Amino acid sequence: MAATKRALGLLLLVLLSGPAWAEDSKSVMLKWSQLTEDQRKVLSPLSKEWDTLRPWQREKMLDIARDYPKMNAKQQARVQQRLNDWSRMTPFERENARKKYQQFQSLPPEKQEELRKKWREYQSLPEAQREGLRREQPDLYDANELDN
Amino acid sequence: MATAQELSNFLAEVERRAYRQTAYAVRDEHAALDIVQDAMLKLAEKYGARPAAEFPMLFQRILQNTMRDFWRRQKVRNLWTSLLSSFGGHSADDDEHDPLETLETGQRSEDEPEAQLERSQTIAIIERAIEKLPARQREAFLMRYWEDMDVAETAAAMGCSEGSVKTHCSRAVHALAATLQHYGFNQQGLKKPGAGS
Amino acid sequence: MNQQESTVKLVVQALDASVENLDDDVIRRLATARERAVSAMQPQWQAAGHAGVFHSLGNYVLHHRLMTSAALLLGALALGFIVTQHVIGQHQLEQGDAFLLGSELPPEAYLDKGFDTWLQQNAR
Known part of the structure; x- marks a missing residue:
């Protein structure tokens, strides 16, 4: 009886983790060394940090x-020139930029x-003038709203 | 200790409300999705071993913190949206657009167009009123009345005293009641589309 | 029912209704996020569960049989997942980050608050 229970548990475990493994086999968790040559060429500015990117970030980069x-x-x-800053x-900044784009x-x-x-x-x-302009913008959400 | 199934069930149960709740707070649907995604992952990674009964409180706390990180980064709101509209651009997700539009397109035109319209207008007005609440009041209200969390849980999630939760809730309810009154709602409740006239 | 209660009730009804109207795309992305989160939970769980299952079972025949059916199941799931991903992937073809990065205006332009102010001051 206990064995059946455990077997069921294992099955459940497999069921639930299935998509994650399948995802690995797809592309999302690909390590830098696993990318194709073409992908590596395009994404070369990211070679050093690739393995630290979140799965969905890798997806976007691919x-x-x-x-x-x-x-x-x-x-x-x-694209080449901006990839690094982008990553x-x-x-939120990226989504913001996408929306505005x-x-x-x-x-x-x-x-x-x-x-x-x-x-x-x-x-x-x-630069000093630009910095000044950046500071001129009014806060939309004042601190009170957050900390009261 | 929670099982993966329990976590999955919990998230499935709350994810849509969590998304709306976040969207009310950050007023940016893309960011809201990102925040909910991040919060889900944090819950699973850091608190997966906690009992499932603690998930509602933990998840809300994580959600609030993730939102707060968002605020910190977004303290100063980008004015592009209004600028671009003054430049004459038309954007699908312009913040200033009529809230009714989105809701109406989201609904199929059914047998009772008028009741339908009234209903979606009511929803839009209420959503706008929720967005306009101060952040803490909105959080407290949504957790207490939408997520059905008790005062103690809400206080734990918000990191404040139970007394503050009550204060926030009561102010939120007053503000919402005032808005509803302003729009002349008779407070009979929301008519279901197709549920009689 | 007093006024406060009826306010709460009406607001909650409206909020529930707003959830019913969510975009299919949002619903799908939430489900994907949930699956990711659940699989992120696995390592600890697996580590704890694994030893328990096999050591106390001590039955390699059963182990073997379980693994075979698990592999079959996994294969089917993988196939399903890849197909789904493929469909989702095609939806996103149009709004690529590549084109944002390749456009003349750099991403910073959209995020620089100083530029906002500058635009505001120089608008017409």
Whole structure:
């Protein structure tokens, strides 16, 4: 009787952990050394930190490698240059950027160009001035709301 | 000690409410998903060995902490959304858009369009009122009345005294009642679509 | 029923209704997150459970038979999972991070609070 119970328990264990193992066999928990040569080439800026990435982060990065061949040389160069910073952002920052990128894309071309121009102007400001601008923004959520 | 099945059942039971709760707090549905994901993982990794009866309190505590990390990083809200709309962009998830739109598209048009509309308007107004509550009041209210946690559990999850939980709850209820009154609800309860006129 | 109770009741009904209206995509992602979390629990559990099961059983025949059926089950599950993942993966094709990173405006532009202020001050 006890044996049957235990057997059932084991079965349950297998059932529940099944997806995780299957996932390993798919791609999500792939170690750096297990990536294909093409994937490694695209993701090379991440070689050192790859094995520390969370499963879903790896998934997203592999998606980048998948879409990479569809892009032109200029875009590819930008991807390479930005991958590192991208992987070090918090999940929230990344989601925030994704959302705003979608909004950006929904703008008419001339507005997009206007924003790009503004960004270039902003980039040309001295760092001290940019820092000043960053501090000027009002807090939307004041500390009281959190700590009372 | 909880089994994997117990953990799975618990999460399945609370995940959708946890997601809505988080979305009310962070007002960003993508971030809400991330936060709930993170909280689930933390519960499993760090507290998987605890008795299942403690899961509601632990999970809420983790959820609150994960949200708080989110606040810290997001203290200053990005103004792009409003800026872009002033630039003339149309965005699907613009914060300022009419809350009714999302709800209506989420519903199939059925036999009672008018009752349906009224219902979804009521839901939208109440959701907006929940979002507008101060964070602690919202947390306390949702845990006590939506998650059905008792005062002691809620206090443990929020890391405050039972007295504060009661205060937060009572203020939340007053604020919500005022909003409902403002919109002229007769407080008869929410009509189910198709459940008679 | 006093006013407070009826407020609570109405609000809770509305909240319940909002959960019924969740996107299929959200529901699916929550389920995936749950599966991940549950499997993340396994190591400790397995370590504790494993020794117990086999040492006290002491029955290698049963062990063997269990492992065979477990392997079969696992195979079926793996197949199912891969198929599901494939379907989900295809849904996400359009909004890739690659294109965000490859676009002229860098990700920082979306996150830099100073740039927000700058835009605000220079809007029209």
